[in-house]
Amino acid sequence: MSTPRDIAGHGIKACCAAGYGSDAVALLLGTSYHPGGLPLTRRLARALALNPGSAILDVASGTGRTALVLAAEYDCTVHGLDLGTAQIEQARRAAAEAGLDATVTFQQADAEHLPIPDGSFDAVVCECAFCTFPDKNQAAAEFARVLKPGGWLGLTDITVTDEGLPEELTTLTAWIACIADARSIDGYQAILSTAGLGVERVEDHGDALTRMIDQIEARLGLLAMTAPADLEAAGADPTRIRHYTRLVREAATAGIIGYTLMTARKPISPTRPRHDAQVTEP
Amino acid sequence: MTTQRETRNEVFIEYTKSICPVCKVVVDAEVNIRQDKVYLRKRCRDHGPFEALVYSDAKAYLESGKYNKPGTIPLATQTEIVDGCPSDCGLCPAHKQHACLGIIEVNTNCNLDCPICFAGSGHQPDGYSITVEQCARMLDVFVEAEGEPEVVMLSGGEPTIHKNILEFIDLAQARPIKVVNLNTNGIRLASDRKFVQALAERNRIEGKTVNIYLQFDGFNERTHLQIRGKDLRERKRRALDNCAEFGLSVTLVAAIERDLNDHEVGEIVRYGIDHPAVRSVVFQPVTHSGRHLEFDPLTRLTNPDVIRFLVDQCPDWFRADDFFPVPCCFPTCRSITYLLVDKSNGETTVVPIPRLINLDDYLDYVTNRVLPDVQVRAALETLWSASATMGGPATTAGLETTAAELECTSCGIDLPAAVKDLDDHAFMIVIQDFQDPYTLNVKQLMKCCVEEITPDGHLIPFCAYNSVGYREQVRSRMSGVEVADVVPNATGIQELLTTSAHGTKIAGSPTSGAARSAHGTGQTNLGMPAVRT
Numbered sequence: 066m067s068t069p070r071d072i073a074g075h076g077i078k079a080c081c082a083a084g085y086g087s088d089a090v091a092l093l094l095g096t097s098y099h100p101g102g103l104p105l106t107r108r109l110a111r112a113l114a115l116n117p118g119s120a121i122l123d124v125a126s127g128t129g130r131t132a133l134v135l136a137a138e139y140d141c142t143v144h145g146l147d148l149g150t151a152q153i154e155q156a157r158r159a160a161a162e163a164g165l166d167a168t169v170t171f172q173q174a175d176a177e178h179l180p181i182p183d184g185s186f187d188a189v190v191c192e193c194a195f196c197t198f199p200d201k202n203q204a205a206a207e208f209a210r211v212l213k214p215g216g217w218l219g220l221t222d223i224t225v226t227d228e229g230l231p232e233e234l235t236t237l238t239a240w241i242a243c244i245a246d247a248r249s250i251d252g253y254q255a256i257l258s259t260a261g262l263g264v265e266r267v268e269d270h271g272d273a274l275t276r277m278i279d280q281i282e283a284r285l286g287l288l289a290m291t292a293p294a295d296l297e298a299a300g301a302d303p304t305r306i307r308h309y310t311r312l313v314r315e316a317a318t319a320g321i322i323g324y325t326l327m328t329a330r331k332p333i334s335p336t337r338p339r340h341d342a343q344v345t346e347p
Numbered sequence: 348m349t350t351q352r353e354t355r356n357e358v359f360i361e362y363t364k365s366i367c368p369v370c371k372v373v374v375d376a377e378v379n380i381r382q383d384k385v386y387l388r389k390r391c392r393d394h395g396p397f398e399a400l401v402y403s404d405a406k407a408y409l410e411s412g413k414y415n416k417p418g419t420i421p422l423a424t425q426t427e428i429v430d431g432c433p434s435d436c437g438l439c440p441a442h443k444q445h446a447c448l449g450i451i452e453v454n455t456n457c458n459l460d461c462p463i464c465f466a467g468s469g470h471q472p473d474g475y476s477i478t479v480e481q482c483a484r485m486l487d488v489f490v491e492a493e494g495e496p497e498v499v500m501l502s503g504g505e506p507t508i509h510k511n512i513l514e515f516i517d518l519a520q521a522r523p524i525k526v527v528n529l530n531t532n533g534i535r536l537a538s539d540r541k542f543v544q545a546l547a548e549r550n551r552i553e554g555k556t557v558n559i560y561l562q563f564d565g566f567n568e569r570t571h572l573q574i575r576g577k578d579l580r581e582r583k584r585r586a587l588d589n590c591a592e593f594g595l596s597v598t599l600v601a602a603i604e605r606d607l608n609d610h611e612v613g614e615i616v617r618y619g620i621d622h623p624a625v626r627s628v629v630f631q632p633v634t635h636s637g638r639h640l641e642f643d644p645l646t647r648l649t650n651p652d653v654i655r656f657l658v659d660q661c662p663d664w665f666r667a668d669d670f671f672p673v674p675c676c677f678p679t680c681r682s683i684t685y686l687l688v689d690k691s692n693g694e695t696t697v698v699p700i701p702r703l704i705n706l707d708d709y710l711d712y713v714t715n716r717v718l719p720d721v722q723v724r725a726a727l728e729t730l731w732s733a734s735a736t737m738g739g740p741a742t743t744a745g746l747e748t749t750a751a752e753l754e755c756t757s758c759g760i761d762l763p764a765a766v767k768d769l770d771d772h773a774f775m776i777v778i779q780d781f782q783d784p785y786t787l788n789v790k791q792l793m794k795c796c797v798e799e800i801t802p803d804g805h806l807i808p809f810c811a812y813n814s815v816g817y818r819e820q821v822r823s824r825m826s827g828v829e830v831a832d833v834v835p836n837a838t839g840i841q842e843l844l845t846t847s848a849h850g851t852k853i854a855g856s857p858t859s860g861a862a863r864s865a866h867g868t869g870q871t872n873l874g875m876p877a878v879r880t
Binding site for chain 1: 666687689696697698702705707708753772
């Protein structure tokens with residue numbers, strides 16, 4: 066059977082962006098598009114040594130919630146990038162409504178080809194999106210390129226064990242749910258290290274994943290209760306979605322899938338990017 | 348040479364005041380965390396050290412601090428600050444919160460003599476009943492303090508056997524009080540259909556609600572015999588069916604005791620969800636004030652234990668953090684969840700509302716730096732409150748606003764009007780741990796929002812009323828018969844206890860009052876310089 070890895074890279078990314086922009090996903094995920102929600106975003110922010118005025122790049126910024134929180138609570142300027150035009154428009158509206166459009170800006174862009182000059186940002190954040198990028202090495206190299214020397218990368222993402230996933234979770238539907246191309250913690254460390262970013266912190270937040278599954282199932286239950294026709298119109302079949310959420314829950318309970326917060330730092334003095342995948346434990 | 352140093356086996360987190368459970372003298376107390384559980388410890392000069400479990404989840408205890416909502420100042424207080432908490436009730440101007448719920452105990456008599464009764468009621472010749480005039484005055488005091496109170500609870504004794512009970516409801520409804528909660532064992536509701544009809548008529552008055560707060564402890568015969576002294580299962584069933592028939596909504600109220608009915612909590616929820624009259628369930632770990640079975644203060648049930656039982660017994664429906672701490676009182680006193688329940692196609696779907704809306708974004712009063720939508724916050728505050736009553740106007744409005752927030756306006760799909768009628772699908776579960784003379788912590792008492800309204804016009808925090816000695820004082824004054832201070836029937840102090848005429852435990856001989864300390868109330872904290880010259 067064909068897995069997402071067989072499909073051309075750009076097709077996947079566009080598909081993911083469209084997926085996250087779709088009514089069905091918006092219905093099921095609500096305003097929180099990543100496990101852990103705002104509390105985990107805040108935890109990530111605290112790990113990034115942000116100062117008032119720090120410039121942050123939010124890669125896969127979605128509807129802009131993280132960008133607005135970072136700007137409002139940490140007094141930073143934030144530039145958000147997303148592949149989906151609908152999300153960009155929505156994020157811009159949200160920034161304007163919050164009166165933050167001077168410090169929070171959004172742009173449509175591809176994470177593997179950032180339209181950003183070298184050394185522009187104090188921090189790059191990327192929440193539950195890195196796992197969906199087909200060329201992770203290229204994306205990581207781009208993160209490293211746009212960071213200032215000494216700048217921080219903050220990731221929260223799905224992690225898997227080295228044994229990999231049950232077959233059914235490697236399909237395109239699962240890809241949109243951030244799962245299919247997730248790597249192990251060691252795998253991510255190797256990718257970041259290759260890009261010249263030194264991993265500083267690795268935290269397990271597996272609970273956030275099961276909570277998100279609970280949340281998706283709850284929203285599905287609410288919609289099935291109040292708006293079954295809309296659910297159908299959005300192309301969301303409760304039985305099929307429950308089938309996937311159950312699979313993910315089982316995998317999460319068994320420890321096959323986890324959720325991890327990682328920070329990595331660009332060296333203060335310029336060094337050549339490392340081309341070996343040797344990783345030392347932080 | 349290395350010196351061996353010893354580390355304490357506990358984390359010291361609070362210093363506060365409590366009382367000696369035997370002589371009721373005010374003593375200093377400390378709160379410590381040991382093996383992920385929270386304990387309160389104190390020492391009386393005359394009766395020695397006491398320790399009790401107050402919360403069996405230390406992490407939840409500490410984290411709930413941020414849900415502590417700034418209190419609302421009552422419109423009127425009834426006493427002055429003289430000796431400090433808990434000697435100045437009440438309410439005194441130092442009290443941190445207004446009354447979400449006022450309780451009027453209309454009598455001390457009851458048609459049952461339950462082995463467990465925090466009021467120590469029963470078939471007793473030496474009790475009292477309030478008059479219509481007294482009830483009117485008590486309601487007036489409540490209105491004076493609250494303006495437009497959401498809820499008054501009529502309790503006892505057994506309020507349905509008071510000859511003026513319907514008149515009392517009328518008095519409450521003639522005032523700007525929206526909900527009357529009738530706290531009953533259900534015996535009269537099971538047999539007197541005319542009475543049920545009279546209550547239902549009062550429930551139909553525009554803007555007014557009468558809710559039945561029905562004692563309901565489980566389904567096992569043993570549970571009934573141990574807690575109530577009688578098998579009341581058939582009468583509970585008939586009371587509920589009568590309420591359903593006449594259109595009264597019911598809260599099932601279960602007193603939960605360890606190793607007695609803690610295995611029945613899941614079934615009580617399922618039964619409530621299935622019964623057309625039931626809109627909510629309240630679980631109360633048995634309050635070890637008044638009359639109760641012997642218990643060990645170190646292993647007593649607390650809110651997190653009840654939540655664990657619910658999660659274990661309904662794993663498909665609940666996880667522990669579906670139960671969210673209530674901000675109006677101290678958040679460790681009470682936890683609530685709301686469920687959306689759908690019963691179609693022969694299947695029951697249950698969705699806890701806390702999974703649909705991130706309560707943390709709205710009810711974190713300390714660490715949230717982005718001001719949440721004030722309207723949604725206000726709605727959630729009415730739901731996560733001691734005054735929340737299914738069918739009551741504020742709770743209904745709160746559910747409507749919350750439902751509107753759940754609508755996905757951002758994604759272009761407008762949920763139909765059905766979502767606005769979520770009140771009909773909503774079901775409330777409350778878990779409330781009352782303090783007893785062992786666990787009493789003035790920190791919680793000072794922010795208590797559940798007040799006993801006394802016939803002489805005071806509002807006394809419920810746990811102070813039952814633990815500190817106010818209940819005994821009020822009963823003595825009202826009945827003219829001396830009432831000795833009630834002491835918990837606790838393991839470890841059995842040699843100090845005798846049984847009173849009311850079946851409660853008291854210290855020393857039943858009439859001497861010898862337990863009162865020679866040091867006098869408050870002497871351990873007040874009236875001496877910090878350093879003696």
